[in-house]
Amino acid sequence: TEAHVRAVEASRPLNAFITETPDQALAMASRADAARAKGEAGSMNGLPIAVKDLFCTAGFQTTAGSHILEGFKPPYESTVTANLWRDGAVMLGKVNLDEFAMGSSNMTSHFGPVVSPWSPGTLVQRDAGAEEGGFLSELTAAVRQPHPVQEWQWTRKLVPGGSSGGSAAAVAARCAMAATGTDTGGSIRQPASFVGIVGIKPTYGRCSRWGIVAFASSLDQAGPMTRTVDDAALMLGSMCGFDPKDSTSVDMAVPDFRAALTGDIRGLKVGIPKEYRVDGMPAEIEKLWRQGIDWLKSAGAEPVEISLPHTKYALATYYIVAPAECSSNLARYDGVRFGLRVEGKDLKEMYENTRAEGFGEEVKRRIMIGTYVLSAGYYDAYYLKAQQVRTRIAQDFEEAYKLCDVILTPTAPSTAFAIGEKMDDPIAMYLNDVFTVPASLAGLPGISVPAGLASDGLPLGLQILGRPFDEATVLKVAGVLE
Ligand code: GLN
Numbered sequence: 321t322e323a324h325v326r327a328v329e330a331s332r333p334l335n336a337f338i339t340e341t342p343d344q345a346l347a348m349a350s351r352a353d354a355a356r357a358k359g360e361a362g363s364m365n366g367l368p369i370a371v372k373d374l375f376c377t378a379g380f381q382t383t384a385g386s387h388i389l390e391g392f393k394p395p396y397e398s399t400v401t402a403n404l405w406r407d408g409a410v411m412l413g414k415v416n417l418d419e420f421a422m423g424s425s426n427m428t429s430h431f432g433p434v435v436s437p438w439s440p441g442t443l444v445q446r447d448a449g450a451e452e453g454g455f456l457s458e459l460t461a462a463v464r465q466p467h468p469v470q471e472w473q474w475t476r477k478l479v480p481g482g483s484s485g486g487s488a489a490a491v492a493a494r495c496a497m498a499a500t501g502t503d504t505g506g507s508i509r510q511p512a513s514f515v516g517i518v519g520i521k522p523t524y525g526r527c528s529r530w531g532i533v534a535f536a537s538s539l540d541q542a543g544p545m546t547r548t549v550d551d552a553a554l555m556l557g558s559m560c561g562f563d564p565k566d567s568t569s570v571d572m573a574v575p576d577f578r579a580a581l582t583g584d585i586r587g588l589k590v591g592i593p594k595e596y597r598v599d600g601m602p603a604e605i606e607k608l609w610r611q612g613i614d615w616l617k618s619a620g621a622e623p624v625e626i627s628l629p630h631t632k633y634a635l636a637t638y639y640i641v642a643p644a645e646c647s648s649n650l651a652r653y654d655g656v657r658f659g660l661r662v663e664g665k666d667l668k669e670m671y672e673n674t675r676a677e678g679f680g681e682e683v684k685r686r687i688m689i690g691t692y693v694l695s696a697g698y699y700d701a702y703y704l705k706a707q708q709v710r711t712r713i714a715q716d717f718e719e720a721y722k723l724c725d726v727i728l729t730p731t732a733p734s735t736a737f738a739i740g741e742k743m744d745d746p747i748a749m750y751l752n753d754v755f756t757v758p759a760s761l762a763g764l765p766g767i768s769v770p771a772g773l774a775s776d777g778l779p780l781g782l783q784i785l786g787r788p789f790d791e792a793t794v795l796k797v798a799g800v801l802e
Pocket residue numbers: 421422423424482483502503504505506507508535642753
């Protein structure tokens with residue numbers, strides 16, 4: 321923990337952390353030591369992690385990346401983080417994100433963009449310090465020697481992806497052994513792909529949403545962002561489980577995800593959806609995808625071509641459903657109950673002033689789209705229609721899973737882009753999510769696993785999607801690709 325606290329300080333140029341909690345980290349670490357001495361070590365005992373600043377942490381500022389929540393100290397703890405602390409994990413701090421998790425770049429954060437630890441052409445920092453591997457090898461390396469103080473140098477500053485950009489950067493830069501993320505339309509998987517780490521979004525209902533600042537409630541899911549698949553399996557096991565405080569939490573036994581990592585995928589059918597060969601996809605990404613198919617084939621799996629015919633409507637559907645839900649969820653930020661208040665001559669003006677000053681551009685855009693598609697004259701044409709298409713998209717997957725056990729696709733249509741790019745073109749930004757949103761709409765589990773480097777020297781991820789609640793198989797296949 322001490323080594324990681326130093327690494328967090330040394331990595332401030334990344335702007336990954338909104339709040340550092342070194343005292344809390346050291347206190348939690350000594351509690352973890354005491355538990356270990358008594359033979360009561362939990363599965364995450366003593367592992368220092370970063371928490372996306374969308375998870376409420378009792379007594380510690382939780383901002384959701386927004387000015388409107390600046391200074392908000394929740395009186396309660398999210399279920400997911402409570403589960404991690406129960407199992408002995410240590411909190412290093414709260415990490416940066418797109419405002420209210422709306423974005424694919426971390427550029428919409430009120431606290432400024434996060435800089436990826438990667439830089440084109442150079443394997444910056446990747447192998448600095450600790451040896452390759454996950455928690456266990458990291459732990460030994462961290463104990464043996466202090467984490468190296470890093471001299472950050474970039475040939476070009478890139479985004480770490482979003483919305484879980486701070487989580488991705490902190491893990492990739494080795495400031496944290498792992499981080500929590502949330503994924504509404506790709507926010508765990510896309511940043512994992514951009515910085516070369518593992519990120520899994522479990523099935524909707526697997527992790528409790530209680531105490532996570534809501535963006536789009538029918539899509540939001542928490543999940544781990546880690547350096548290895550084994551770490552992801554371990555951490556997911558701690559994060560998930562039934563929670564009566566979330567009515568969409570599913571009462572189902574949590575399997576031993578690590579036990580599933582046998583490496584044996586012989587006979588497994590891997591679906592390759594033909595609709596994911598989108599126009600304009602860089603040849604490199606197509607090549608990586610083909611290579612992924614070959615790797616799984618040589619491990620004994622059988623690729624099968626499948627069709628997900630409604631894929632082409634997924635992005636449009638998502639960008640109706642998610643803003644609609646966000647416009648409703650964000651109505652609660654009125655200057656009365658949480659965070660920022662900007663006074664006015666009467667109550668109405670106070671609401672207006674607070675929201676005008678408290679929300680950023682992207683959040684306002686989504687609230688306007690959301691209220692529009694939910695308004696009386698347009699509800700049927702947009703929102704209702706989107707819900708119908710969402711059902712079709714889910715049915716496509718149901719049909720596909722009659723023919724295959726998992727689905728393999730690229731995670732994102734490109735490698736990381738430069739900070740500042742695409743900000744004046746929301747549609748170009750939304751196109752980032754083309755491969756991740758279909759599974760979000762269908763509530764399915766999906767992982768991004770680092771699969772190689774593009775010619776620009778930047779990481780690329782492959783995505784594996786699974787059947788509902790079959791994270792075990794998703795992790796197993798990811799373990800083979802790793
Ligand atoms: N990029 C998507 C969006 O902006 C997904 C965000 C997320 O998963 N939280 O909505």
